[in-house]
Amino acid sequence: MERRPRLFDKAKIITVYNQKGGCGKTMLTMQLGGLLAMRGYKTLIIDMDKQQTASTWFARAEARKKEPFPATVISLKSDPEHLIGALRNFSEDFDFILIDCPPSTESQIPWAALNVSVVGIVPIGPVLDNIWASREAFKLGDEAKERNPDLKLFYVLSILKRGRIFESCQREFGKIDHIRQGLIPQLGKGLTQRNAYAECQWFGTIIHGLKQNRPAAAVEELDHLADDFLKVFDIKEKAK
Ligand SMILES: Nc1ncnc2c1ncn2[C@@H]1O[C@H](COP(=O)(O)OP(=O)(O)OP(=O)(O)O)[C@@H](O)[C@H]1O
Numbered sequence: 001m002e003r004r005p006r007l008f009d010k011a012k013i014i015t016v017y018n019q020k021g022g023c024g025k026t027m028l029t030m031q032l033g034g035l036l037a038m039r040g041y042k043t044l045i046i047d048m049d050k051q052q053t054a055s056t057w058f059a060r061a062e063a064r065k066k067e068p069f070p071a072t073v074i075s076l077k078s079d080p081e082h083l084i085g086a087l088r089n090f091s092e093d094f095d096f097i098l099i100d101c102p103p104s105t106e107s108q109i110p111w112a113a114l115n116v117s118v119v120g121i122v123p124i125g126p127v128l129d130n131i132w133a134s135r136e137a138f139k140l141g142d143e144a145k146e147r148n149p150d151l152k153l154f155y156v157l158s159i160l161k162r163g164r165i166f167e168s169c170q171r172e173f174g175k176i177d178h179i180r181q182g183l184i185p186q187l188g189k190g191l192t193q194r195n196a197y198a199e200c201q202w203f204g205t206i207i208h209g210l211k212q213n214r215p216a217a218a219v220e221e222l223d224h225l226a227d228d229f230l231k232v233f234d235i236k237e238k239a240k
């Protein structure tokens with residue numbers, strides 16, 4: 001079996017993926033990556049999506065000339081060779097590298113990224129189309145695990161809303177084999193739909209960086225997510 005190249009053993013590489021568009025991949029990558037950086041971990045976000053949402057968000061902070069976005073964000077051509085080359089170049093310099101994948105099923109990026117990652121995170125919104133698509137995402141993760149036994153898969157509930165339909169959908173999600181059998185654990189309690197998340201793009205920051213109207217509940221849900229994430233690596237202390 002071909003193992004994950006040892007070359008990448010310094011930085012912990014995380015793939016955020018799901019073939020489904022608009023399920024919260026970039027929001028999760030930017031909030032988690034930014035928070036890890038704020039906690040003192042050297043964090044790089046690689047934007048592999050040609051929509052360039054993550055890198056435009058990052059550039060927004062630069063353009064406002066106030067506080068820089070907490071993590072470093074680079075944008076790469078959506079080509080597996082570019083990704084592997086960048087990981088080779090940057091692995092020594094960072095504690096965490098988060099890869100924000102494009103949504104398409106045809107893209108080779110999620111596959112290439114999962115093959116060199118220690119963690120794959122699938123964001124899933126509480127609507128049936130997201131839940132149906134998650135089966136494909138979990139299948140891709142399982143296939144990657146066969147080649148990369150270091151890979152652990154998790155899901156994060158994203159864009160959570162109030163309402164009976166969303167609760168019913170979450171129950172439906174619980175019936176999916178991987179979830180029912182506990183094969184893919186949840187990270188955090190989920191990210192709720194809030195205006196504050198949209199404001200983060202406006203100000204080029206993350207929830208913790210908002211200077212006003214920073215909802216305590218959003219801070220709490222992100223802290224919980226980051227704490228859960230760090231537990232995966234048995235990291236309990238803060239980096240600084
Ligand atoms: N918790 C949230 N609260 C409010 N808006 C959110 C939240 N999470 C995501 N959004 C918004 O929902 C939309 C989809 O989120 P996002 O861009 O993160 O999804 P994506 O999976 O990266 O999409 P794509 O597949 O197009 O790359 C965006 O407009 C984003 O700003």
Ligand SMILES: [Mg+2]
Pocket residue numbers: 025026027049053100101
């Ligand atoms: Mg995106």
